Amino acid sequence: MQLETLKKVFGENVALDIDAFTINSGDVLGLVGNNGAGKTTLFRLILDLLKPNTGHVTIKTEDAEYITSKCEDWKTFTGAHIDSGFLIDYLTPDEYFSFIAKVNNISKEEMEEQLKRYEDFMSGEVCGQNKLIRNLSAGNQQKVGIIAALLNQPSLLILDEPFNFLDPSSQLAMKYLLEDYNKQTGATILVSSHNLTHTLDICTRVALLEHGKIIKDYSKDNSDMIAEIEQYFEGNVHHETIAAEV
């Protein structure tokens, strides 16, 4: 995937400004940065849910090249979950999965088999509950969104803050799930998170965003990655000032 001169401005605020950035096939890319750094904006631009002021996103496969704002074919191999705006909350999770499966031409058997793989992650609180999605806890709604994004076995998976709302066990299950999924399918995974530990554990590459710009692009081979990222976030917190104020 290539991002070229991608810029998004809200009023006078530059939410995202990336000259050029390439994400390779099979990468597990973690986006980290403080609030307002532009992580969600970047995901929305990639998914063509926002209009960029300049630039575009190109997805290349073996047979074709797609500019995401120009066609819809890339949607067939993409799975994403950003927030509750992706969920049809008046369906039960089972109905929602069934709906997603049918619109993606996935047979019932195949869907059931897929769901079996995520049983640990769902920890018995999602399927078979006869509850509408809107009546589930925030954590379980998050699980529904993530599983729905995975149902069509996408080769491009985009998850915005997938560890949010999840209990510690589910966060770990989520971590293993993404690692396994990447290993088994070779899919490209884009994850944004404030949870540095999990993000740094699973990602093969980490991009650090600040005020809409990618200020650092680390690969897992970089032994200083963890230390540098931690130092960056430490540097943003003025311990002494806070202590004095308290």
Add this chain to the structure above:
Amino acid sequence: MDFKRFRLIYKLITKNKKLSEKRHPMFERNRFMKIFSYGIIAFMACYLIFFGVMFANIFTDGSKEACDMLNQSIIIFLILDFFIRFGMQETPAQEIKPYKVMPIPMNTLMHIFLFKRGWNLYNVFFMFFFVPFGIMTIATTPYFGVSGFIGYILGIWLLFVLNAYWYLLWRTLVNHHTIYFLVPIFIYAAIIFFGMFADEWLFEGSMNFMRGFIEWNPLCFLAVAVAIALMYVVNLWLQKKLLYYEIAKVEKVKNVKSREMSFLNRYGVIGEYLKLEIKSISRNNVVRKIFVTGVIITLIFCSVTAFTPAYDGGFMRVFICIYCFAVYGIMTLTNVMGVEGNYIDGLMSRKESVLSLLKAKYYFYCFMLLIPTLFMIAPVVTGKYTIYELLGCLFFTPGCVFPFLFILAIFNNTTMNLTQKIQQKTTNSKAQFFVSLGAMLVPMVVMYVLVMSMGSIWGGVVMMTLGLTGVALHHVWLKAIYKQFMIRRYENMSSFRATRNS
């Protein structure tokens, strides 16, 4: 709490309330409807002034004093006011949420919000009627004079304040349980029946009571003041009682019966979106109410047309025939995509899902035409309409009226809140306004012109032909609408997000 601090908090809350109205995403983005709604208010005010003057003139010739004539039926104005308020206000228990954890005593907050209900500009709106009426029938008469007029206006204002608290009480109870919806209907029906039809005490009673205001009878003022105070205390008690219910409010979680609806499986992806449409109606309060209202209105129009001699001739005969078929679509499709705004990101991240959704909606609305078709067989049998007119309307609606209404899918970008018990009044867009007006008027004019110029048989045949052409081309025009939707997608998605949960 001292008065100075009470005043400060009152001012701050009033300022916040004004800002929230001014900065509401639906209002901020919609200059046309903002101007239009001010226009409507101005028009209503002029209308009320006109009626005030007209009633004053009409009643002057009566055997009683003109003001007495009107005052006999003052309850009608109060009932009207009650229902106009419908769906307008939040309850204090809802409004108090953001201030709950602030260092402001809860009692103070409750009093502020309740006081604001009484001291509301809306409570003087009907003065556009009563002031001109009062000037002409009270102030200018030597017997009552200006003091009588002032007493009358003050009394009327107190009654409307009382009405505001009565409405608030009911609105709070409805929030708690929808069964309370029926309470004012029963109360008003009982008052009107027993006070105006079974016996006539209400006429005499309200006339004398209102005369008390004009004559500055302290007992009358005292009675209303006591009623307001009582209503205030009851509201205060109830709001306090329901405060924690409102703050921790969650939708009652019921176990949902998952229905497979396998008969729709044969239609593939479209069938899935049809299931979605049906589940949306059955599981979302607001959507269900719109559906039920649409069906009831269709049934009322159809029954009146089918089983009564009403609207037997001329333009009304044509109007009612096409309206029976189109009314459900006009009522519901004007909000097309409003439900989907809740999960627009999910739809837009799947290929052509909005196109499949539009197709499913079209088939659903075509299916709904079965209701008027069945009902309209009766007037065809009795000879009120020819079979050609019936078939003309049956095909003209999906072929020519629906395409107009579906155009709104391009422009509608306000998300509908699906779980509210009462649908909030929303600001409609310019497109919504003109398209629904056009969808209502154009078919009537077309049918009227055709039937009048070519007769009911050939008029019906031409309508049928036009309609069938539209139906046959539905893939083409739906695709065209989808293309336009995609052109405006960024603007629409942004607005859907901004109005979600607002």
